[in-house]
Amino acid sequence: MTTKKHLIVGSGAAGLAALREIRSISDEDEIKVVSMEDCLPYSPTTLPYLLSGKIEESKLWIVDEEYFKKMRCQLALGKRVVEVAPEQKEVIYEGGERERYDTLLIATGSEPIVPLIEGMEEVGFFGFHTLQDYQELTRRLERGYVALIYGGGLVAMGLASGLIKRGCKVKMVVRSRILRLYFDTDAGALIARVFLAQGAEIISGREIKRVGKRGDKIEAVLTDGSSLSGDIFISCLGTTPRVSFLQGSGIEVNSGIVVDDSLRTNKEDVYAAGDVAEAKDFFTGQRGLNAILPSAVEQGKIAGANMAGERHEYEGWISMNVFHFFGSGACSIGLTGADEGMEVLKEEDKDEGRFKKLSFQDGRLVGAEFVNVDVDPGVILYLIKNRLKIGKHKELLLQKPVEVSRWLMVRNEREGDGL
């Protein structure tokens, strides 16, 4: 058998998962990981924790050089792919250098969306997505600094919590409401309450019309005419796949790179995984983006296995996240909307700040949201992923989510063993 050369562009979670998978299948194949950043792999997920001083910067790296040696993988840092030529099976780097591959994985991740608001050039765009962003932010930070954050997603909330812990004042402008993609209005309100108690200011349902400099302060004018002033303006309006270099390559790009169930693009031997890929949705089967770490790992694994010559199919991504803030915890798994035909059970204890919500379809769990309920999110995910019939135990699952989810999981595992 001849050996193959696998080229992985991007050293994030998807790229590293593919590397692990390929190496576990093939001992001989050549593997090369190319990263546009000039540092070892890290995850943007950790940036808010760096900010709050949870770990030292030196502990950030997912793996070290030694790891790549052990995996017999060539690592090229600070190298940017500017073009892909699938017909020639080549990538072209900045500077014109070309490299051949047998299989290619595009795992270039995402970049923050730059808001189209007046005065953006004057103030300068500042996102919170890369290590460089973090370093620049901490260089500027002083105690008592006032940060204007635009957006209310997980990155915005994580950033806000990190900044508060560092003694900064946080003002957030959220176009609809915080964590809209993960939690319903009531749950969102409970989470917001914790942030407000920490001194954050959250303005919901408003957009920023204009930003500008006023002395050494930055001023943001909202759609209702009111204005906010701060020392720094950070935009966290979500991310968009990093795909601009694929123009003219013939690789099909919709909002992200369109991939089939094997994570392959429309071009032979070219795969995509992670934030950059538009892959199958677990519930609908439709293609869509899902820029979260668990999906990146899962997709990277499947793509890697297929690149190494095995045949694996992607089950589809499920929206999910966990979020810990100021001694509280929240998690959201699966569908959060109240679609037709969905049965929703909900329970809220405002005084205790506790919230539980379960969504069912055809007697199966399809979504769950918890605030300050100490469930095993992974076990809840297990119930959803395995499409377990919950049937008459729905109410009990709402009352005792920890015990009932563990029981259903254990029962299914043991029956799976033929017991």
Added chain:
Amino acid sequence: MAFNDTLVIRRLTCPEDCRACVEACMNKRGLPAIKAVHLPEVGFHSIVVCNQCSNPKCAEICPTGAISKNETNGTVTIDSDKCVGCGLCTLVCPYGGIYYDYTQEKSFKCDRCYEEEPQCAAACPYGVLSFARSHQVYLHFHDEDLLASATGLCAGCPAELAARVMLRVLGRKVITFRTPGCQPIFISRVSSIPTLMTNIASSMTGASRYLRKIGRDDVICACFVGDGATADVGFQPLSGAAGRGEHILYICNDNEAYMNTGIQSSSTTPLGAWTTTTWVGKRSRGKGEAGKYMPLIMLMHNVSYVATATVAYLEDYVLKLEKAKEAVKHGMAYLHLHTPCPTGWRAPADKSIELSRLAVETNYFPLWEAEDGRLHLTHRVDKPKPLKELTKLQGRFSHLTKEELEQLQQIVDERFALIERLASS
């Protein structure tokens, strides 16, 4: 190679409201990394704890690489200096084995008490939790593989695995003895002496006595022979050697018939089984008598060490081989291996290990050992499966009527009751 010692949760439910393991864990580490799950509404009482997965999802997802599987002991551990407390690991673990600590704001999980005996297993009064040292099996995989890589055995024959493990554990200081028959130890890197089925025990006796006379009692005389040689034609010298307590290690590879010569019935062939000499037709319904149960017969000879084993329980087999190796210094050691024979049992070749396991799980072939005559079960089956589970995979039993199967079940039950009585006395 990771030594995969494992915390085993037996498939029992726990007594209501028992928290012994949780409390033991708390005493050790403050926060319990094992969770009791009591759900009286459905009568479910059990525990969840980290499985120490071979490909841990928690480690795959950790955004700082803080979670890893320890290469020497197989434990999945968290490097607390690297953990940011994002909780993503709790989101992907399907087994409820990793948790968030709100005080430290970091994840935590079972570290299996590192190299010590896990406290939870030690504290469990009901045998639900135990600590399996499959570590022992893996240790021997560092040793030389003394058996040739090729095998002349039938497809799916588990005797090769049994013989390979036997030689790994016994090492080079051994002389093997063999007879005509299914002989997996035929080609190996240790000395081997061919004898006959009728005289193997006396041949071993002679060799072992000579070795002791010349001061080479470090060399073990061991055999790996079939049930025909053991229970029928070679029984007299075996009984004699056992009675005298000769320093030999006798392994009976019991596939329940003379398989090598064409599936003729032996005295260990079970009741009702088809063989080429116990036909199934109008006048004959397979073997007409119950199979002889050799292990207890050997126990009654006052043999130093007697044990039963199968390859489905490899760690159990390895521990028994180690004990047998030690016991030969004081007297005779007898190991009775139950070895499914796909050819003779008319069973699928890919079901051998499953058959070995089912033989134990149905109590058809209980795992026990007796050191200096004291018998104890080494693997207790909580809810024995009906014998049908074992027989339905074998063509040699396919003719059995419900009544005939019940007769066989009765033999199995009575035999097991006897073993249990011996174990408790």
